[in-house]
Structure formats: structure tokens, C-alpha cells
Amino acid sequence: MKYITAIAFGLALILSTQISSAQEKPPLTASELKSLLNGNSMAGNGKVNPPAAPYDWIAFYATDGTITMRLKPEWGGASDSGRWWITEKGELCRQFHKMASGKEGCWLFYREGEFYRFIPSQGVAVEGRTVIINGNFLQNMD
Numbered sequence: 001m002k003y004i005t006a007i008a009f010g011l012a013l014i015l016s017t018q019i020s021s022a023q024e025k026p027p028l029t030a031s032e033l034k035s036l037l038n039g040n041s042m043a044g045n046g047k048v049n050p051p052a053a054p055y056d057w058i059a060f061y062a063t064d065g066t067i068t069m070r071l072k073p074e075w076g077g078a079s080d081s082g083r084w085w086i087t088e089k090g091e092l093c094r095q096f097h098k099m100a101s102g103k104e105g106c107w108l109f110y111r112e113g114e115f116y117r118f119i120p121s122q123g124v125a126v127e128g129r130t131v132i133i134n135g136n137f138l139q140n141m142d
Helices: 001-025 032-039 138-140
Strands: 042-045 057-063 066-071 078-087 091-096 107-114 115-123 129-134
Touching: 032 042, 032 078, 042 138, 057 078, 057 138, 066 091
Parallel strands: none
Antiparallel strands: 042 057, 042 129, 057 066, 066 078, 078 091, 091 107, 107 115, 115 129
């Protein structure tokens, strides 16, 4: 019985160390996030799924600070525009005209291999994963 308890304790220690080290990974800096998004698109598939085409949503981050987002037809196919900015703390913030009732939302971004996880930091925001696509991917959808 002591042997089984020792194994269980060891496994719990290993798992807690792995979870802890994943949470300790720093978010992207403001300059990293700006160079990643400026003039590019972000796309994703819901909250927990790794992003893959066809995407549930796509947003284009123009270099002038405007954003355009489009949802998949099954989600109503809505599109909206607004503005985006990056705070000194490295948060991506955005505010649409209609989506989220026009309320501001901000996120921190963490690199996860080829994906990025975004975690709400303030305002109206949800957690999820995303990929970055070079250029304006919305133009390919027209």
C-alpha cells in the first residue's frame, strides 16, 4: 500500500509541476504582439479546439488600428468593424461597433507551439486559441 501511495504522490507532483510551468510561461510582449498582428489576420475555432480551416471566425488587424471580423455562416455570418490597440502591458484590446454590444475587451497572448492562447485580461472577453495568417485573409473569402 505504501508503494501505491508513493507512486500516486509522485504522479501528482509531476503533473502539478507541468501545469505550474505552463502557467509560468510569460505572455507575449507589446512589441511581439504588435509585429505579429499588424497587417495580418487572426482565426480560430471556438474556445477549446485547435484552430484549423474552415475557421469559426476571422479578424483582420489593419495597420491603421482598425479591425474587421467575420463569423462563419453557422454563427450567423455576421461581420463588424471597430478599432484595436495594444497596451504597454502587452494586452490586445479591441472594440467593435456592434459585436459584444460595442464594449471593449482585452487579452493576453501566450505562444503554444504553432498556436496562440488568448486569456481575458479585462472587459468583455472570452478565452480561446488562434492562428495568425499573413495578410488580409478576409479578402480571400469574398
